[in-house]
Amino acid sequence: MxxxxxxxxxxxxxxxxxxxxxxxxxxxxxxxxxxxxxxxxxxxxxxxxxxxxxxxxxxxxxYESFGYTHDTRDISEGPGESAYKTLETMIDKMNAQLELARIIRAVDAKDVVYRVITKHFLPDMIGNLKSFSSQSLRCTKCGAKYRRIPLKGRCYCGNNLTLTVHEKSVKKYLEITKEISEKFDLDAYTQQRIGIVEESMKSLFQSDKVKKCKLTDFM
Ligand SMILES: [Zn+2]
Incomplete structure (x- = not known):
């Protein structure tokens, strides 16, 4: 890679x-x-x-006399392209890995889910959540970077500014994390950690002022 x-x-x-x-x-x-x-x-x-x-x-x-237990016809035999590349979305990759975990008797699928979530997805989401709120802004035209939004509200070259960390990349793993943690019935503590991260994301991205609700919500 x-x-x-x-x-x-x-x-x-x-x-x-x-x-x-x-x-x-x-x-x-x-x-x-x-x-x-x-x-x-x-x-x-x-x-x-x-x-x-x-x-x-x-x-x-x-450098020499290396033993091995299983012979092969060609040392370059094997997958020409990694499944990590052929599988497109993170959900596809995750499902493929869990399917393997399910059919290999020596692997505890629930433990795989637990490790992927606690070692990979959760730290990623927490890290991105933090970098979203402390991110810098970038001009789409001249590439200038700003630690704070200039008072003008736009770049000094006149162009619009854009975020360097986007909402989409912060939320990237949330759905798959929720889905597999429920499916594999992870422990309450881990489920609660995921819940807290989801709440933090809601609090950051959803405006409390602009709330769409129906009349029936009040009854
Ligand atoms: Zn600019």
């Missing part, structure tokens, strides 16, 4: 992302590994018996 900022011609395994050092390079897993899984041991406890790239850094073996 990200555009490369630096291109390098010589790869030093010590300089790459540490996550990539966690790859095990055994030709087959020892019995101790499977026994440890039955006891739900922490991966750190059997670190020493699993030959990993991390332990080879600095030696000649950091």
């Amino acid at each position: 990200d555009a490369p900022l630096v291109l390098t011609t010589r790869l030093d395994p010590n300089e790459i992302d540490k996550e990539a050092h966690n790859i095990d390079v055994l030709w087959e897993y020892p019995l101790e590994f499977y026994l440890a899984t039955l006891e739900y041991k922490h991966p750190k406890e059997i670190d020493s018996i699993m030959d990993q790239v991390a332990g080879r850094i600095g030696s000649a073996l950091q």
Whole structure:
């Protein structure tokens, strides 16, 4: 997804992302590994018996004799395009992920929903809500930025000013968050947190003065 900022011609395994050092390079897993899984041991406890790239850094073996358990015809086989790109809206992506969670027995779908909401959607919405009210304004024509609206009410070049953070991007995840939190019956505390965020958004975007109501609302 990200555009490369630096291109390098010589790869030093010590300089790459540490996550990539966690790859095990055994030709087959020892019995101790499977026994440890039955006891739900922490991966750190059997670190020493699993030959990993991390332990080879600095030696000649950091480049060669990597074992693997499943062969392939072509190392570049696999999806040519990520589902993250082919699925258009965030709702599509979320539903696809939850469908996977539902059919994989080892995955607790409710826990996936809980994590996505508390680690991703809620912080995003709270952050955007804050940046909406402390945002700067930008001129559509000359690109000048203002921390406050000039007294003229428009840019000094005469053009109109526009927001840099829009209502739409603040509310982006609200509907999907509400939908899946109800569908998966999340705990009351999380539901209340979502409710509070929704209230804050209403308070920010809906004017209390301009309220459309029918005569029957008073009866
Ligand atoms: Zn301007």
